[in-house]
Amino acid sequence: MPTSRRANTRRKPAPRSVHKKPSVQGAGMERRASASAAKMSSARLAGAAKKIARALIGAYPDARCMLDHTSAFQLLVATILAAQCTDERVNMVTPALFKRFPNAVAMAEAELEELESLIRSTGFFHNKAKSIKGASAVLAKNCPGSFPHLMEDLVSLPGVGRKTANVVLGECFGVPAIIVDTHFRRVIQRLGLTENDDPDRIEEDIAELLPQKDWTAFSHAITFHGRKCCTAREPNHADCPVRELCPSRDL
Ligand code: SF4
Numbered sequence: 001m002p003t004s005r006r007a008n009t010r011r012k013p014a015p016r017s018v019h020k021k022p023s024v025q026g027a028g029m030e031r032r033a034s035a036s037a038a039k040m041s042s043a044r045l046a047g048a049a050k051k052i053a054r055a056l057i058g059a060y061p062d063a064r065c066m067l068d069h070t071s072a073f074q075l076l077v078a079t080i081l082a083a084q085c086t087d088e089r090v091n092m093v094t095p096a097l098f099k100r101f102p103n104a105v106a107m108a109e110a111e112l113e114e115l116e117s118l119i120r121s122t123g124f125f126h127n128k129a130k131s132i133k134g135a136s137a138v139l140a141k142n143c144p145g146s147f148p149h150l151m152e153d154l155v156s157l158p159g160v161g162r163k164t165a166n167v168v169l170g171e172c173f174g175v176p177a178i179i180v181d182t183h184f185r186r187v188i189q190r191l192g193l194t195e196n197d198d199p200d201r202i203e204e205d206i207a208e209l210l211p212q213k214d215w216t217a218f219s220h221a222i223t224f225h226g227r228k229c230c231t232a233r234e235p236n237h238a239d240c241p242v243r244e245l246c247p248s249r250d251l
Contacts, residue, residue: 029190029235029251040192042208049193049209052242056221059241060228063220065171068094072147072172073104073139076154079164080131085122093122105144107136131159149173162200170219176212178203179219183226190230190248 040048057063066087069075074094081090097118101107107115115129122128135157139147148154149172154165163180170177180199188194194205210218229236237249 029248045193046209048245049206050214052191052193052245053210053214053218053221055242055245056225057214057217060221060224063217063224065167065220067091067167070098071103072149072168073107073136074098075171076135076157076160076164076168077107077132079167080128080135080159081119081122083128084124089122093119101136104136104139107132108140110136128159134158135160147172149175162203166203166219170216176215177219178206178215179223181223183223184219186232187222187226187230190235190246191242192247 065075067075067078067082068091069078077097078090078094081093100118101110101115110133112129112133115133116125119125119128119132138157142148149169151162151165151169154160154168155162166177166179169175170179180202185197185199185202188202188206189197193209194202196202196205206218207215225240225242226232229240235248237243237246240246240249243249
């Protein structure tokens, strides 16, 4: 695998009209905000996105990746474990896991049963154990003593999608990264910055609206905002720092 440093590889974004896809999963609030986005011109949308980014990055100056790690490999594993699980739970599990299997070579040789028992409390442990062992085997074979930092190399690993790859690229290699997790998707839809449900499409939409230098900080700020204020069940419109810019504030 090549290991030279370069910017996150992205597909060329298609025009928004091509991206447009009816929302099938979002709640009413997200759908109505998406309809609002459809009416806004691209320039106005980009202007709104920049104001929202400024406000949220300012409101959450400490927003960052919350998964404990000491290497890119550990963060890759922790991010796989974080699927459908809280960061707090993952951080309770990883110390013992990384003590037993500190690197890709050791993890690749782990017995699946032992691996599963160490990560059981994070849920979906059969699939997660297979992904972690499989990714470790490829890394141990192809990248001994190094770690890939190209998007195409990371997403070729078992169980690693663009979200996981973006977490590692943004946190460990300083590559501009848009990290579309469940909080990011919900908040971005409510803010009317995308009409899409598919994470890859949402990533493309935000990449069109914001300069690369803001991508990683914006991702963390949006995720923090989704956890602390714009929650799934009860968004706190009244105390929201981007209330005046949000088409969902009165819904
Ligand atoms: S006003 Fe704020 S809390 Fe309410 S939906 Fe919009 S972003 Fe979320």
